[in-house]
Each structure stands twice: as structure tokens, then as C-alpha cells.
Amino acid sequence: MRNQDFPCLFVNLSVIRDNTRTLIALCRQHGVEPVGVNKLSCEAANVARAMIDAGISTIADSRIQNLKKIADLPVDKLLLRLPQISLAHDIVAYADISLNSEEHTLQALSAAAIAQNKTHRVILMHDLGDLREGCVDPLETRRLARLVHKELPGLTLEGLGANLACYGGVEPTTENQQALVDLAHQIEDELGIALRTISGASSAALFLLINGGLPTGVNQLRLGASLIMGFGLNDEPIPDTRQDAIKLGVEIIELKDKPSVPQHSTALDAMGRKPVFEDLGVHHRALAALGEQDVSFSQLRPFDPGVKVLGASSDHLILDVTHAASGYQVGDIVYFSLGYSGVLQCMTSEYVGKQYSYF
Numbered sequence: 138m139r140n141q142d143f144p145c146l147f148v149n150l151s152v153i154r155d156n157t158r159t160l161i162a163l164c165r166q167h168g169v170e171p172v173g174v175n176k177l178s179c180e181a182a183n184v185a186r187a188m189i190d191a192g193i194s195t196i197a198d199s200r201i202q203n204l205k206k207i208a209d210l211p212v213d214k215l216l217l218r219l220p221q222i223s224l225a226h227d228i229v230a231y232a233d234i235s236l237n238s239e240e241h242t243l244q245a246l247s248a249a250a251i252a253q254n255k256t257h258r259v260i261l262m263h264d265l266g267d268l269r270e271g272c273v274d275p276l277e278t279r280r281l282a283r284l285v286h287k288e289l290p291g292l293t294l295e296g297l298g299a300n301l302a303c304y305g306g307v308e309p310t311t312e313n314q315q316a317l318v319d320l321a322h323q324i325e326d327e328l329g330i331a332l333r334t335i336s337g338a339s340s341a342a343l344f345l346l347i348n349g350g351l352p353t354g355v356n357q358l359r360l361g362a363s364l365i366m367g368f369g370l371n372d373e374p375i376p377d378t379r380q381d382a383i384k385l386g387v388e389i390i391e392l393k394d395k396p397s398v399p400q401h402s403t404a405l406d407a408m409g410r411k412p413v414f415e416d417l418g419v420h421h422r423a424l425a426a427l428g429e430q431d432v433s434f435s436q437l438r439p440f441d442p443g444v445k446v447l448g449a450s451s452d453h454l455i456l457d458v459t460h461a462a463s464g465y466q467v468g469d470i471v472y473f474s475l476g477y478s479g480v481l482q483c484m485t486s487e488y489v490g491k492q493y494s495y496f
């Protein structure tokens with residue numbers, strides 16, 4: 138892909154490296170070693186490298202295909218999404234550590250590890266109430282811990298983890314994080330071992346850490362959105378980080394004065410929505426080469442405060458540029474920042490170019 142292809146996602150690796158440095162320093166003040174979560178950038182080894190430059194020693198991803206692409210980077214690789222039994226061989230080959238909650242999966246990983254003459258490290262996931270992955274019953278987590286430690290060769294029990302604020306909107310709190318630490322201590326006492334890792338939560342736990350509420354014992358956070366986009370819980374900006382690592386550029390393909398309300402509007406729009414219009418008179422409109430096939434238009438925040446996103450069909454973005462600061466011409470580029478899911482959608486659209494550089 139040529140550099141000047143649009144739409145294009147511009148990723149500023151300097152911002153990711155600087156955010157990572159800042160958050161590593163912050164975490165270490167609180168006895169926490171962060172893992173760099175790279176799943177937002179899909180196959181971008183360069184994002185992983187920016188994190189590693191800043192001092193990250195474990196890179197995590199949800200998909201084993203992405204870890205395969207960074208196999209040669211000299212850090213530990215952690216698989217975030219619970220392993221698929223069908224991929225047990227690759228998971229042991231390309232991930233040093235995985236998050237687990239299922240006995241059958243652990244058996245498959247154990248067999249794959251023996252076959253490859255490797256040791257695979259297991260973090261057991263305990264569900265603290267967000268109701269995505271992990272055992273809800275502490276007795277079940279303890280049973281799996283015994284199983285991994287005593288009965289499954291090829292596996293070692295690395296530690297205990299939990300995920301929050303992903304499905305159920307449950308915030309990391311001192312109480313739920315302490316419950317994880319307590320459970321880890323019970324497992325340590327029962328098995329007579331020391332667990333290396335208590336992996337508390339994601340970027341959602343950073344405000345708790347900043348406020349001094351993360352209990353002693355939690356020694357790992359898995360950070361993605363915060364390192365890349367400077368976001369914590371509820372997409373709130375984290376102090377001393379930057380939110381401008383990623384911007385989207387789209388090209389104007391038409392500029393016309395048009396009425397703001399269609400005549401005889403009775404049909405649904407291209408996405409099956411009932412369109413609603415505000416009568417603002419005739420306005421100056423730009424059509425840009427981007428659509429719902431690439432990213433949901435509600436994710437787009439124009440840098441120019443005079444640009445307003447009116448809507449989109451599958452391949453066309455419609456903008457009101459009546460009050461735009463710059464006098465746009467056809468062929469000009471309009472820039473947007475995006476929310477987390479907007480970046481995710483653009484990353485997986487093959488029609489959106491990606492340009493990574495240190496600006």
C-alpha cells in the first residue's frame with residue numbers, strides 16, 4: 138500500500154512509547170509490572186516494539202495469529218483470550234503464558250506442552266463479577282490450581298488473574314482486588330508454593346492504582362487502551378498520558394451546497410435506519426471516501442471543530458463543512474480522532490491504510 142492511500146490510520150509510535158514509559162514508572166511505584174496488550178493494533182509488530190523500547194517485558198494479545206507474528210521479539214508472550222482446544226499446539230508454540238478456566242483445555246495444553254518438550258505457564262482466571270471469563274466459585278478455581286500444579290505435566294501454575302469492566306461494567310475496587318489476593322494466598326498455602334503473578338485487571342484499574350486503592354499483592358496489570366490511547370476506566374484520559382497516538386485521515390470526493398433536509402423523505406437509509414434531519418437551511422457539504430463498512434460514523438470526532446459528521450452509508454461519509462476553519466477543496470484530507478472501538482474497526486478494515494511512524 139502506498140503511503141498516500143486514503144482513508145489512512147496514522148499511528149504515532151512516539152506517543153505509544155512515551156505513554157508506556159509513563160505508565161511503567163507509575164505501576165512500578167505501586168509494585169506492579171504491566172503487561173503490554175497489543176490486540177488493538179492487530180498485526181503491528183512495530184507497536185509491540187515501541188512498548189518493548191519503553192521497558193515492557195511481556196506482550197499480550199487475544200489472538201494466537203498475532204503472537205505468531207511477533208515470535209522473534211525477545212519478550213514473554215501472553216495469550217489473553219481463553220485458549221481454543223483446536224489451537225493448543227500453536228498456543229504452546231507461540232505463547233509462553235495463557236489465561237485459563239477450563240479443565241479440558243488445560244489437559245490439551247498439557248499434552249501439547251509434553252509433545253513439544255516445553256513448559257507452558259498458566260494463569261487461572263477467577264470471575265470477580267464482570268461475568269466474562271473465569272470460575273465464579275473460588276472452590277472451582279482452587280480445584281483447577283491443584284490440578285495444574287499436581288496432575289498436569291508440562292504446565293506450571295504462574296498465578297491467578299481476573300478481568301473486569303469488559304462485559305458487566307464491574308469496576309476494579311479495593312474489595313474485589315483484595316478477594317483475588319486472598320484467593321491466591323489460600324492457593325499458595327494449600328499447595329505450599331509461591332505464585333509469581335496476581336494479574337488484577339486491565340487499564341480499568343489504573344485510577345484505583347493512582348488513588349492508592351490497589352491492594353498489596355496485585356503485581357500485574359494488563360494494559361492496552363492506556364498505553365496506546367491514554368484511556369482508563371470509561372475511556373477517561375489518564376493524567377500525564379497522551380490521547381493522540383492515532384488519527385484517521387479521509388479524502389474529500391465532493392463539495393456542494395445542499396439543503397439540510399431531503400425532499401419527501403419516507404424511506405429508510407442504506408443501513409436500515411429511519412433518518413432524522415434538522416433544518417439548518419442550505420449548507421456546505423463534503424462527501425468523503427469512507428463508510429460504515431470501515432467504521433461506524435458515530436466513532437468519528439473531527440479535529441476541526443467547524444466540521445460536523447452528518448451521517449454515512451456503507452461507502453460514503455457526509456460532513457457539514459459550512460463552518461470549517463480551512464477552506465476545503467476536493468482531494469483535501471479531513472482528520473478525525475476515534476474511540477477505542479473506532480480504532481479497532483479501522484484496524485480490521487482492509488480498505489483503511491495504516492501508517493506507523495515516530496513523529
Ligand SMILES: *Cc1c(COP(=O)(O)O)cnc(C)c1O
Pocket residue numbers: 174176199217218300338339340341359360361362363
Ligand atoms: C483486552 C484485555 C485487556 C486489556 O484491556 P485494556 O482496556 O485495553 O487495557 C486485559 N485483559 C484481558 C483479558 C483483555 O482481553
